[in-house]
Amino acid sequence: MAHGLDPVETGQGGASVSDAPADRVLAAVNRVIVILSSIALVLAACVLTYSVVVRYFLKYSTDWQDEMSVFLIVGAVFMSAAAIQAQRGHIGIEAIVGLLPKRVNHVRILLVDAASLAFCGYFAWKSITLLHEAIVDDYHSSSTWAPPLWIPYSLMTAGMILLSVQLLLQIVAGLRAPDPAA
Numbered sequence: 001m002a003h004g005l006d007p008v009e010t011g012q013g014g015a016s017v018s019d020a021p022a023d024r025v026l027a028a029v030n031r032v033i034v035i036l037s038s039i040a041l042v043l044a045a046c047v048l049t050y051s052v053v054v055r056y057f058l059k060y061s062t063d064w065q066d067e068m069s070v071f072l073i074v075g076a077v078f079m080s081a082a083a084i085q086a087q088r089g090h091i092g093i094e095a096i097v098g099l100l101p102k103r104v105n106h107v108r109i110l111l112v113d114a115a116s117l118a119f120c121g122y123f124a125w126k127s128i129t130l131l132h133e134a135i136v137d138d139y140h141s142s143s144t145w146a147p148p149l150w151i152p153y154s155l156m157t158a159g160m161i162l163l164s165v166q167l168l169l170q171i172v173a174g175l176r177a178p179d180p181a182a
Contacts, residue, residue: 023169029162030083037076037083044072064145071152078159082166102180110174117167124160131157 051065097105131153133139139149 033079034083037080040072040076044069075155078156082162085166106180113171120164124164127157127160
């Protein structure tokens with residue numbers, strides 16, 4: 001059982017993203033989003049810590065803290081998904097990578113990326129419709145704080161669109177890559 005990076009993650013095989021203008025733009029966007037997502041996670045931790053201290057020591061009610069933390073975490077997760085995909089940092093099963101010939105592994109990666117794009121594209125489309133409903137019908141959460149739901153839905157929508165674009169760029173790069181068996 002190997003615990004290191006597989007050839008795809010180290011750039012030694014599989015589809016890699018090229019230096020095309022779209023790739024550079026998305027890479028720059030991903031860098032900014034990773035920084036903002038990191039800040040959001042730290043803020044969520046601070047808000048939750050504040051909530052625990054205020055509830056325990058001061059016996060104050062904290063209605064908004066849990067929901068605020070969920071919004072921050074959901075935003076960070078969805079928005080940073082494309083950056084993680086760009087590094088192929090997602091969970092992968094590498095049991096068959098070493099067993100397959102390079103050409104078959106290349107095709108496997110393309111098929112997995114295509115299936116992921118189909119799922120993420122559908123998820124993005126459904127997120128857009130959900131966001132539209134939240135804006136048009138002025139949906140709010142059912143808590144006493146009642147923030148508008150377009151906030152988390154917009155983060156979810158943007159994150160899924162960015163992830164879909166990232167997957168599309170990786171598929172295009174994989175199709176343009178030279179024959180790995182050569």
